[in-house]
Ligand SMILES: [Zn+2]
């Protein structure tokens with residue numbers, strides 16, 4: 001095995017850094033939600049040097065310059081001897097296409113890429129108050145199946161931190177088919193709030209969904225929501241209540257979270273799952289989903305549950 005030259009090592013590290021940037025951009029747009037961030041590892045430019053029997057940490061200064069400097073979306077191959085600049089052009093993505101002809105995950109091609117802060121006439125570089133490079137990138141992606149209007153993303157770079165700060169159209173939220181149509185807006189609102197970092201608001205929307213549903217089914221106009229939940233539970237067959245988590249209990253848990261202004265992500269995810277299961281179970285038990293009136297009338301029907 002021949003030993004790698006110093007410049008080979010440096011070039012490999014430079015390539016690795018560029019890949020890390022591009023991969024962070026891909027992950028942000030394909031798998032993360034609004035206002036989430038990815039921080040690129042900051043050790044790519046570091047190496048250890050043995051001196052007087054001790055390891056000393058040094059930087060590859062050319063790589064450090066590439067990490068901290070202005071990034072380009074495209075660039076000619078670096079000229080011999082010239083300092084390398086990070087070129088980050090994100091790849092094609094798999095995204096959910098909201099076009100009625102698709103309505104599923106499809107391949108999207110990058111059709112537009114712009115660095116906004118590098119384009120304001122003269123001043124190529126902006127910095128945060130901490131002195132980190134600051135850039136804003138816009139990317140447009142088009143569905144390869146329907147060739148519809150491209151979707152756009154805004155990524156904000158502060159140093160090595162990339163944050164998804166814009167998205168048009170809004171991220172698609174899949175609502176389970178078992179959730180009644182007129183309750184979709186509470187469900188979608190809850191998920192969008194949670195995904196944007198406002199879990200407390202999301203928990204409030206989940207609780208609103210449950211309460212409004214219970215009011216519709218029972219026809220109750222009582223002010224005290226606990227009594228409404230009580231009445232709702234009585235509309236469910238005993239077998240149903242034995243097998244599935246209680247909506248009254250979930251309501252109480254969500255309320256406790258709201259009163260304490262907690263906004264626990266764990267509770268949100270669990271609450272959402274319990275609600276999904278609850279409506280799915282109503283379907284299995286063939287409980288009427290058009291409410292008002294005593295749904296208990298259908299309670300005598302045998303549920304079609306597989307073991
Ligand atoms: Zn499409």
Ligand SMILES: [Zn+2]
Nearest residue numbers: 194265268269
């Ligand atoms: Zn979550």
